[in-house]
Amino acid sequence: MSIRFGDPDRPNSYIGRTVPRPNAPRLAQGRGRYVDDLAPPRMVHVAFVRSPHAHARLGAVETAAARAVKGVLRVFTGAEIAAVCSPWVAVLAHLKGLKSPPQHALAVDRACWVGEPVAAVVAASRAAAEEGAALVDVAYEPLPAVTDMMSALDPETPVIHPDLGDNLAFRRLHHEGDVEAAFAGAHKVVAARFRTARHTGVTPEPRSILVDWNPAEGQLTAWHATQAPHMMQTVFAQHLAVPEARVRVICEDVGGSYGVKVHVYPDEMATAAIAKIMGRPVKFVADRLESFGSDIHARDHEISARLAVDADGRILAMDVDDWTAIGPYSVYPRTSAIEGNQVVNLCGGPYAFADYRAQTTVVFQNKTPTCQYRAVGHPIAVAITEGLVDMAAAELGMDPVEIRRRNFYADDAYPVTSPAKMRFEGLSHHASMDKLLTLMDLDALRADQAEARSRGVHRGLGFASFIELTNPSPFMYGIGGARISAQDGCTVRMDPDGSIVALSGVTEQGQGTEAMLSQVVAEGVGVRPEAVRVVTGDTQVTPYGGGTWASRGAGIGGEAALLSARALRGAILEVAAAMLQADAATLDIRDGVVVDAEGGAARLPLEELGRIVYFRGDTLPKGLPRELVQTRHFITSDYPFAFTNGVQASWLEVDVETGVVTLLKHWCVEDCGRVINPQLVDEQIRGGIVQGLGGALYEEIHYDADGQLLNGSMADYLVPMAAEMPDMVIGHVETPTRESMLGAKGAGEAGTAGAPAAVMNAINDALRPLGAQVTEMPFTPERILRALGALDD
Amino acid sequence: MTDMFPQQIDVALSVNGEAVEARVPAGRHLIDFLRLDLGLTGAHAGCEHGVCGACTVRVDGRSVRGCLMLAAQAHGAEVWTVEGLSETGEIADLQEAFVARNALQCGFCTPGMLVAAQELVASAPAPTREQIRERLSGNYCRCTGYEAIIDAVEAVAQARAGGAAR
Numbered sequence: 001m002s003i004r005f006g007d008p009d010r011p012n013s014y015i016g017r018t019v020p021r022p023n024a025p026r027l028a029q030g031r032g033r034y035v036d037d038l039a040p041p042r043m044v045h046v047a048f049v050r051s052p053h054a055h056a057r058l059g060a061v062e063t064a065a066a067r068a069v070k071g072v073l074r075v076f077t078g079a080e081i082a083a084v085c086s087p088w089v090a091v092l093a094h095l096k097g098l099k100s101p102p103q104h105a106l107a108v109d110r111a112c113w114v115g116e117p118v119a120a121v122v123a124a125s126r127a128a129a130e131e132g133a134a135l136v137d138v139a140y141e142p143l144p145a146v147t148d149m150m151s152a153l154d155p156e157t158p159v160i161h162p163d164l165g166d167n168l169a170f171r172r173l174h175h176e177g178d179v180e181a182a183f184a185g186a187h188k189v190v191a192a193r194f195r196t197a198r199h200t201g202v203t204p205e206p207r208s209i210l211v212d213w214n215p216a217e218g219q220l221t222a223w224h225a226t227q228a229p230h231m232m233q234t235v236f237a238q239h240l241a242v243p244e245a246r247v248r249v250i251c252e253d254v255g256g257s258y259g260v261k262v263h264v265y266p267d268e269m270a271t272a273a274i275a276k277i278m279g280r281p282v283k284f285v286a287d288r289l290e291s292f293g294s295d296i297h298a299r300d301h302e303i304s305a306r307l308a309v310d311a312d313g314r315i316l317a318m319d320v321d322d323w324t325a326i327g328p329y330s331v332y333p334r335t336s337a338i339e340g341n342q343v344v345n346l347c348g349g350p351y352a353f354a355d356y357r358a359q360t361t362v363v364f365q366n367k368t369p370t371c372q373y374r375a376v377g378h379p380i381a382v383a384i385t386e387g388l389v390d391m392a393a394a395e396l397g398m399d400p401v402e403i404r405r406r407n408f409y410a411d412d413a414y415p416v417t418s419p420a421k422m423r424f425e426g427l428s429h430h431a432s433m434d435k436l437l438t439l440m441d442l443d444a445l446r447a448d449q450a451e452a453r454s455r456g457v458h459r460g461l462g463f464a465s466f467i468e469l470t471n472p473s474p475f476m477y478g479i480g481g482a483r484i485s486a487q488d489g490c491t492v493r494m495d496p497d498g499s500i501v502a503l504s505g506v507t508e509q510g511q512g513t514e515a516m517l518s519q520v521v522a523e524g525v526g527v528r529p530e531a532v533r534v535v536t537g538d539t540q541v542t543p544y545g546g547g548t549w550a551s552r553g554a555g556i557g558g559e560a561a562l563l564s565a566r567a568l569r570g571a572i573l574e575v576a577a578a579m580l581q582a583d584a585a586t587l588d589i590r591d592g593v594v595v596d597a598e599g600g601a602a603r604l605p606l607e608e609l610g611r612i613v614y615f616r617g618d619t620l621p622k623g624l625p626r627e628l629v630q631t632r633h634f635i636t637s638d639y640p641f642a643f644t645n646g647v648q649a650s651w652l653e654v655d656v657e658t659g660v661v662t663l664l665k666h667w668c669v670e671d672c673g674r675v676i677n678p679q680l681v682d683e684q685i686r687g688g689i690v691q692g693l694g695g696a697l698y699e700e701i702h703y704d705a706d707g708q709l710l711n712g713s714m715a716d717y718l719v720p721m722a723a724e725m726p727d728m729v730i731g732h733v734e735t736p737t738r739e740s741m742l743g744a745k746g747a748g749e750a751g752t753a754g755a756p757a758a759v760m761n762a763i764n765d766a767l768r769p770l771g772a773q774v775t776e777m778p779f780t781p782e783r784i785l786r787a788l789g790a791l792d793d
Numbered sequence: 794m795t796d797m798f799p800q801q802i803d804v805a806l807s808v809n810g811e812a813v814e815a816r817v818p819a820g821r822h823l824i825d826f827l828r829l830d831l832g833l834t835g836a837h838a839g840c841e842h843g844v845c846g847a848c849t850v851r852v853d854g855r856s857v858r859g860c861l862m863l864a865a866q867a868h869g870a871e872v873w874t875v876e877g878l879s880e881t882g883e884i885a886d887l888q889e890a891f892v893a894r895n896a897l898q899c900g901f902c903t904p905g906m907l908v909a910a911q912e913l914v915a916s917a918p919a920p921t922r923e924q925i926r927e928r929l930s931g932n933y934c935r936c937t938g939y940e941a942i943i944d945a946v947e948a949v950a951q952a953r954a955g956g957a958a959r
Contacts, residue, residue, distance in 0.1 A: 020892065027900025028888040030835020030875035034901065037834035127820070204839050204847055204901040204935055255837070255901030256935050288840040510899030510936050683895045683941055690938035714844035714933070722939040723930035727922075751938075 002741065003523065005674065011590040011600075012526050014519035015742070018679040019529045021515035023253075023508065032253040035208035035225050036285045043210070043281040044073060046274055047129035048267050049119035049136045050293065051111030054147065054366035054707025055160070055328075058109055058118060059139030066121055066135040071128030075136060076120040076274060078106035085273040086239045088264065090330035092480025095337045098170040098362075100330035101161045105270040110143070112160065112328030113368050114709050115293025117267045122274060122282065145366040145707040149302060149325040152363035160328055160364045169330055170337040170362040174344050176419040177355030182317030186308035190391040195776040196380050196756070197700035198300035201373055202719050205255020206286040207295060209268045211275035220247045222272060225254045227262040227507055228547035233539045234483045235264050235333065236272055251537030257509040258374040258691065260295050262549045264332040267294060292712035297701055298339060298373035300325055301380050305347075307388035308355075313396050313403045317355035318348045318419075320384060324362055327369035333482045336370055337362050342377025342469070345420050347385050349467035350429050350645065351407040356419035366707045372549075374691055378468060378753035386464040386757040387764075387775060394768060400463050400761070401442070404433065404647075408465070422467075425638070427645040428671045428733045429465055435731045436647050436669040445651060452653075453769070459664070462650045462761025466754040470551035470672070470746025471642035471737070473635065487635035488552070489543025490560040492521055492568045494628040496614040498592055498606030500525055500532045502565070505545015506557030507537045511748060512680035513553045517561045519677060520742065524565025525572070526589025527606070543631055551746020554676055555642060556634055559740040563632035566741075571627050575613060576604055578624050634740065642737045642745040646670035648689070650758035651726075654766040656788055659781030661697055661763060663726040670750045671733040674743035681747045682730045688751020689728055694720040696756035697778050802865040808833070809877025817864040824848040824859030826867075827874060835875035835904040839933070846932035849905030850874045856912045875904035884911050886952065890945040898936030906932045910946045918954050922947060 004010045026032065063075040087102035107118045119136050123129035144158045151157055152167040159166055183189055210223040220242050226232050229249040237244040254261065271284040286294065301324045308316040322343045326336035340360030347358055393403040408429035409416055417423050442461075449459045477484040491503040502521045508514050514534040522529040535541060543560075546552065569589055576594040577584035580603055588597040594604040612619060613626050620626065636642065651665040668685050675681050698718035702710040711717045736743025756777060763784070764773050772787040785791045798819065805814045808831060817826055822841075827833040827850065839847030841860045848859035851873040878884045884907050890896070897903040906929065913920060913928040920928070925946050926939070934942065 021895065024892045024895070024897060024900070025888070027897055028891050028903055028907070029879040030833075030904040032835075032900050034834075034837070036838070037828075127818075202933075202935060204845065204899065204933060205837065206839075254899060256899040258935065288842065510897070512895070512898070679895050683898065683937060686938035686940055687898065687936045688938075691935065713842055714840045715842060719933060719935070720939075721930040721933060722926040722943065725926070725939050727940055727943075728938065 011588065012523045014523040014529055015676050017519065018677055019515060019519045021512050022518055022534065023514050027253065034205055034253045034255050035210050035223050038210055038223055040212065040281045043283055044122050044124060045126040045129045046120050046122050046271055046282050046284050047126060047133040048117040049121065049133045049138065051107065051114060051116045051118050053111060053140050053142050054114050054145035055143040056111050056140040057143060058107060058111060059141060061119055062137035066132035069128055069132040069135065071124040072121060072132040073124065074122040074278065075132065076106065078104055078108040078118060081106045081270050081273045082108055084240065084276055085269055088239060088332045090332040090335045092335050092477065092482055094480040095170060095335060095341065098330065098335060098337045099164050100169060101164060103266065103329045103332065105266045105273055113366050114707055115290070115368060117270060120270050120274060122278065147365055147367065147703060147705055147707045149300070149323055149363060149365065152325060152365055160366060167364045169326055169364055170340065171359065172341060172344055173359040174420060175357045179317045179319050179355045179357040182355040183308045183319065186316050187311040188392060188395045189306055189308050190388055190395055191306035192387060192391060192775050194303040194305065194384055194387060196299045196301045196383065196695070197777050198297050199373065199695055199699045200292060200295050200297045200701060201258045201260035203256040203258065203260050206288065206291045207261060207265060207268065208285045209271050210281055210283040211272040212281040213276040213279055215279050218246050220272065220276065221250065223250045223252065225261055226251050227257045227509060227549050229507065229537055229539050230505065230544050231484050231547065239269060240272055240276055248540045251507055254509040259372050259376065259549065263296055263334065263371050265294065288714060289712045292717060293368055293709055296331060296371040296373060297368045298370050299380060299695065300370055301343065303384055305384045305388060307392055309392045309396065313392065313398045313406050315351050315353040315407045317353065320347050320358040322358065322360040324360065325365040326362055327367050328364055329369050331369045331371035333484065334372055334477060338372055339370065339377045343381045345422055346377060346381035346467060348420065349381065349385065349418060349422065350465040352409045353407070354419060367703055374688065375749035375752035378466065378749060379692055379695060379756045382464055382466045382753055383757040383760055387760055390761045390764065401433065404463065404465055405430065422643065423639055424643050425737060426735045427467065427643060428735050429645055431733045432645060432647045432669045432671055435733055436649060436667055439669065439729050439731050440649060440667050457653065458656055458766040459653045460762040460764065460766025462758045462765055463647060464754040464757035464761060465647045466645065468551070468644045468746065468750045468753050469641045470644055471555035471636050472550045472552060473637065473640050475640035476550065485544060485546040487633050488545035488556045488560050489631060489633040490557065490564040491543055491629060491631040492525065492564040494568060494572060494606065494610060496610040498610045500527055501535065502532055502561060503535045503542045504557050504561060505543050505547065506553040507548045509548060511553060511684060512677065513548060513557070515680060516554050516558055516676050520558050520561045521565040524562045525569050527592040531592055543633065551748040554744045555740070555746050556636070558676060558744050559742045560632055560634040562742050563634060564630050567630035567632055568628065571625065571630055572606070572609065575620070575624065575626055576609055578621055579609065579612065580604060636739050638739050642739065644670065644672050644745045644750060646750050646754060648754035648758040650762040652759065652762045652766070654763055654784060656770065659784035661779060661784070663693065663724065666726045666728045668728065668751060668754065669731040669733060670747065671735050672747035672750070673734060673736040673745035675732055675734060676744055684747050685730050685751045686728050688749060689755045690720050690725055692752040692755025693725065693759060695777060696759040700778050804865055804868040806867050806869060807871045809873055809880065819865060821864040822860050823862040823864050823867055826864035827859060833874050833876050837901055837904070844933070846909065847902050847905045849908045849932065851908055856908050875907055878911065886949050887911060890949045894941045894945040896937060896941040896945040902932055902934045906934065906942060914946060914950045914953060920950055
């Protein structure tokens with residue numbers, strides 16, 4: 001039985017409606033439970049001694065002074081932790097050639113980046129642990145540091161891991177068609193060098209973990225700010241030699257993740273190892289400097305790319321040479337080759353063309369490791385593609401909207417396979433562009449731009465179309481050997497009072513996962529959303545699942561919830577039919593009451609059915625199934641990923657005297673398939689856009705030539721704040737995926753994917769009459785003034 | 794040298810309308826005192842250098858960074874946190890508007906954001922969106938992109954101004 005999504009008057013029509021988030025009032029009253037809010041009895045704190053050198057051999061570790069600090073209980077070296085926690089190697093079989101050395105929780109012989117943990121101090125308070133950590137004396141023998149990306153493979157550059165032979169972590173070349181011939185015969189060729197800066201996620205809540213080992217039960221419990229509790233359960237079990245069934249990962253409120261909290265971090269593994277050694281709860285909460293030096297970084301890419309077009313503006317070929325430097329280790333277990341791989345997969349994504357060559361070169365260096373961060377690879381691929389498309393339009397004297405329209409896949413062309421070999425089930429580039437233009441009054445903006453220009457005020461309008469990878473199948477990680485579930489599950493049960501409990505393997509970090517699940521289950525069963533209590537984030541309680549990453553919560557977790565809710569509805573109606581001596585097919589459940597499907601007359605409230613099933617089962621026919629708990633799982637199988645699409649536009653002003661960019665307005669039209677909760681989707685998009693705007697204008701981790709981190713504070717690393725951000729207009733086109741009943745695809749990364757390219761194109765639209773162009777992010781006042789020739793030192 | 798200064802300080806203050814007396818380490822920040830000693834975990838320690846605003850609480854009528862003030866400096870002060878402001882109902886309309894507009898996602902910044910927003914709305918009867926953006930620009934939110942927060946605060950300011958006019 002399908003759901004008539006097109007009919008807003010259908011009973012229990014909660015899918016597609018804005019319903020309140022059940023957890024929001026609690027958070028607004030300061031009643032959240034984040035890891036740092038927890039303090040079980042006998043808890044101790046750990047602080048880490050971190051390498052001040054980008055690359056150094058470790059000598060003797062002198063701990064006596066630290067142990068003498070009042071409150072300090074233990075000091076651990078790398079070797080002591082290694083005895084309890086085995087090292088890991090972050091490679092995946094499907095990323096051919098990817099290599100990375102074994103990584104320990106605490107560095108054993110060598111430290112390979114500034115901020116790598118080398119010793120741990122455990123104390124009764126965090127303050128005492130920090131005081132002790134400052135007194136641990138490590139004999140460092142500095143080694144040459146590799147800090148420049150583009151010379152990492154040069155013969156004269158030292159090799160960071162001699163056992164690996166060179167500094168190349170991964171290289172992939174994808175070549176489709178005959179790129180050289182296409183360029184040779186092109187009407188115009190545009191080429192540019194792009195750079196995206198090293199970012200980090202700056203989660204409001206720093207990484208946090210509290211681990212307890214109960215030797216009496218042989219049970220490890222971790223309260224962890226993570227996006228993937230089951231993945232972490234597996235990792236703790238594997239590397240601490242505890243049976244997986246004896247590891248419980250609990251994830252209550254999480255103060256922002258954005259991909260930062262889906263990885264295995266050495267200090268968190270060390271915390272778990274210490275708990276196992278000491279047999280008591282150990283808490284680690286990173287401070288902000290530690291966050292900057294040890295949270296994953298991302299987006300550190302340098303790209304040369306060119307695009308060939310014919311005289312009509314049709315794209316003939318694209319050629320991309322992408323380089324990225326990932327730090328000294330590939331990050332476990334997702335690896336650090338994915339971002340570069342995504343650039344190869346996603347460049348040129350919206351456009352129908354044949355000849356495509358892209359290579360990514362992933363090198364090691366002595367900086368903080370990089371890994372997947374919101375919209376992995378997308379902002380880079382979109383900046384390259386959309387930057388080149390705008391340059392081609394300018395060369396041809398063509399309108400940027402027109403050149404896009406001439407190259408988009410037709411909305412009725414699907415399914416198609418891109419030259420990058422990505423398979424698209426159904427996208428809507430033309431419809432999305434149409435919708436965008438209805439939202440933004442292009443003529444008025446262009447008139448305003450011309451009028452402003454006449455006053456010496458330089459405004460610009462930039463577009464960026466994009467595709468977004470969501471709902472990943474096992475093709476993302478599982479086929480490479482990682483124990484990361486692409487399947488997710490949901491258990492839905494009815495309790496005696498007729499209320500519904502839903503336990504899901506996807507997690508909540510503020511996106512509104514629990515609201516989404518409550519309304520899907522409410523519609524699926526036939527109750528009000530407030531009658532559904534949602535439980536997530538506990539491996540001992542919820543079905544096994546992947547958690548929340550790659551925009552999979554609604555598309556995968558939501559479908560599992562819908563399937564289990566429909567199964568429960570069926571089970572309830574089977575009991576109701578017996579009680580009412582009716583045919584189950586003639587009954588329905590609406591607002592928590594069993595009714596006649598025809599006419600809607602109330603027959604039996606769910607709490608009465610619950611009373612009979614749970615307390616007077618003797619009155620039901622013997623042998624009648626009465627399973628008011630149902631579990632279903634969902635995995636995508638027709639497509640490796642459910643691609644979404646969208647288009648953004650940025651309207652801004654560039655002060656050519658100061659180089660300052662002022663954002664005036666931003667638009668995004670996005671097609672994430674079925675929209676389950678319009679408000680939550682819009683706010684995901686808005687938040688994502690602002691995260692992208694940060695990368696476009698402000699965010700850049702700086703290192704010096706020796707690998708010293710130069711801006712490890714929020715005063716020095718700029719993030720978007722309220723005053724500088726624009727209002728954003730959001731619109732939708734809905735092309736549901738046919739892989740599921742729900743039809744939902746992901747929406748979490750669309751904003752971040754497209755915003756930097758839209759801003760870049762808008763700045764260049766403003767600067768073009770002045771003969772200036774910027775392609776190196778972030779677009780700081782200095783870079784803009786340099787592009788204008790106003791700075792020459 | 795350090796012996797010349799006391800390591801522990803006795804403080805007496807009012808927190809959320811309740812009298813509190815405590816002996817605190819001299820270096821204890823107000824936010825740590827509230828969180829660790831009093832169990833008031835609503836406000837958060839986010840950056841511990843005064844930039845992110847997650848630790849914003851009210852001290853003697855003004856919003857203050859809990860990470861930039863020592864507990865000892867709060868001797869004799871009147872301190873309000875999100876827990877107390879929730880209990881008295883003073884910010885109930887703001888909280889309701891934040892929930893209705895989804896002006897919070899992960900919620901980590903929200904308690905501090907609400908204290909800052911209440912200071913603004915209570916002091917400026919009809920702030921413009923620009924004024925709201927400016928006044929809240931000391932409170933970092935990574936999830937929402939801020940627009941929903943500005944909407945919620947603007948709606949409450951307008952509602953309160955409308956209520957006062959009646």
